[in-house]
Amino acid sequence: MRSDGAGSGGQGGSARETLAETDRARFADLLVLVATRQDRTAYAELFGYYAPRVKSYLMRLGADNAQAEEITQDVMVTVWRKAQLFDRAQASVSTWIFRIARNRRIDVFRRTKKPGLDPEEPMILPAAAEAPDARIEIMETETRIRAAMKDLPEEQLHLLRLAFYEGLSHREIADKLDLPLGTVKSRIRLAFGKMKARLEND
Amino acid sequence: MIKVVSAPHIDETTRAALASGRAEPSLGLFIDTLMTMRGIDEPEGEIIAGTILEAEIISELSPHALDMVWAAIERGASRPKSGLVYEDLNQTPAFLQDAILAAEEHRGWAYGGPGIKRLVLDMPGDRSPRTTVKGATKIEIIRIDAGTKVPWHTHKGQELSLCLAGEFSDHNAVYGPGDFSVYDGATRHQPVATPNAPAYALVVTDDGLRFEGLLGALQKLFNA
Numbered sequence: 001m002r003s004d005g006a007g008s009g010g011q012g013g014s015a016r017e018t019l020a021e022t023d024r025a026r027f028a029d030l031l032v033l034v035a036t037r038q039d040r041t042a043y044a045e046l047f048g049y050y051a052p053r054v055k056s057y058l059m060r061l062g063a064d065n066a067q068a069e070e071i072t073q074d075v076m077v078t079v080w081r082k083a084q085l086f087d088r089a090q091a092s093v094s095t096w097i098f099r100i101a102r103n104r105r106i107d108v109f110r111r112t113k114k115p116g117l118d119p120e121e122p123m124i125l126p127a128a129a130e131a132p133d134a135r136i137e138i139m140e141t142e143t144r145i146r147a148a149m150k151d152l153p154e155e156q157l158h159l160l161r162l163a164f165y166e167g168l169s170h171r172e173i174a175d176k177l178d179l180p181l182g183t184v185k186s187r188i189r190l191a192f193g194k195m196k197a198r199l200e201n202d
Numbered sequence: 203m204i205k206v207v208s209a210p211h212i213d214e215t216t217r218a219a220l221a222s223g224r225a226e227p228s229l230g231l232f233i234d235t236l237m238t239m240r241g242i243d244e245p246e247g248e249i250i251a252g253t254i255l256e257a258e259i260i261s262e263l264s265p266h267a268l269d270m271v272w273a274a275i276e277r278g279a280s281r282p283k284s285g286l287v288y289e290d291l292n293q294t295p296a297f298l299q300d301a302i303l304a305a306e307e308h309r310g311w312a313y314g315g316p317g318i319k320r321l322v323l324d325m326p327g328d329r330s331p332r333t334t335v336k337g338a339t340k341i342e343i344i345r346i347d348a349g350t351k352v353p354w355h356t357h358k359g360q361e362l363s364l365c366l367a368g369e370f371s372d373h374n375a376v377y378g379p380g381d382f383s384v385y386d387g388a389t390r391h392q393p394v395a396t397p398n399a400p401a402y403a404l405v406v407t408d409d410g411l412r413f414e415g416l417l418g419a420l421q422k423l424f425n426a
Binding site: 017018019040044047050051052053054055056057059060068069072073074076077080081082085087090091092094095096097098099101102103105106141142145146149160161163164165166167168169170185188192195196199 | 215221222246252254255256260262
């Protein structure tokens with residue numbers, strides 16, 4: 001078993017490195033091996049990469065060390081059990097495992113007392129004119145989003161992290177960063193818009 | 203009442219709420235299902251989150267973490283995985299089938315009146331007694347036998363209904379797979395399955411307060 005196939009950053013620090021395309025494809029291979037052959041070596045490698053990160057995610061969202069450890073193990077058991085539901089054409093392993101961790105985390109501790117959306121934040125906006133056939137493949141989307149994220153200034157990436165990963169509302173982000181609400185909204189829209197533009201232009 | 207015909211465009215705020223798990227879970231499952239059935243796969247929000255997970259710091263695990271996981275896997279290894287009770291639902295998105303399988307295993311389909319069956323789905327958060335919210339949302343699948351009428355009804359709060367398979371109609375419209383409606387608490391309606399096949403709907407109901415923002419936003423779709 002390899003200790004860390006993805007060559008991520010050092011111990012305990014901020015890893016900052018995302019997976020290279022080749023590692024991303026290889027992790028998908030590994031998860032398919034888990035699904036089709038109950039391959040324990042493949043699973044152990046995925047565990048070595050994802051379990052410490054999932055634990056960090058849980059602690060970032062408020063779990064203490066023991067709780068985060070327990071939920072992480074639970075998430076990783078689910079990864080084994082549901083591996084046959086993984087479709088490499090639909091999601092990367094990271095996205096798939098993130099979803100499992102997120103749902104398990106909601107099971108254990110809800111972040112918000114009021115689970116509804118902030119009424120001042122619209123749920124659904126009118127459709128932009130867009131030809132449905134112009135959609136690109138999901139994995140191509142993934143590749144482009146990753147590339148776009150690499151190009152974002154740290155400040156904008158941080159905003160995306162708070163909104164899409166930690167699940168803070170615009171209001172909570174504004175309070176945390178001591179910025180006006182309107183600034184937060186426009187910067188997130190700008191950062192997300194850059195990625196959308198990357199998807200729409202070849 | 204609204205029958206939504208055009209593809210909803212999901213803005214970045216909503217995506218962030220759905221991706222991070224801040225959105226109400228039943229509503230999240232409903233919107234994910236709707237988008238997948240309409241071919242609107244827009245997973246950007248979750249791709250962002252998944253990518254950030256890769257760049258996460260490395261936390262130290264207990265030295266026996268992997269062994270404990272192996273032990274847990276061994277304990278649950280013999281659980282048989284069977285197919286869905288109704289093959290009509292085999293065309294629904296995989297994550298929804300997963301939720302259906304879990305619910306069929308936990309509680310099964312219940313009698314919902316003559317010719318009607320209902321399956322309540324488990325949502326993240328449901329099982330934790332600490333987080334039970336009074337009047338929380340409920341998500342379930344309603345199966346209506348071919349030609350059967352659902353009794354006239356109103357709701358305490360709003361009802362979002364998405365046709366999963368088959369076809370049904372009410373006094374307003376005909377709903378095929380991927381069509382959905384929003385009813386407020388005041389409107390009476392009576393869905394009827396078409397005579398040739400059973401119909402299935404994914405239905406979210408709230409306590410009358412929770413979807414205020416959603417309803418307003420959906421309204422915009424039609425005024426646009």
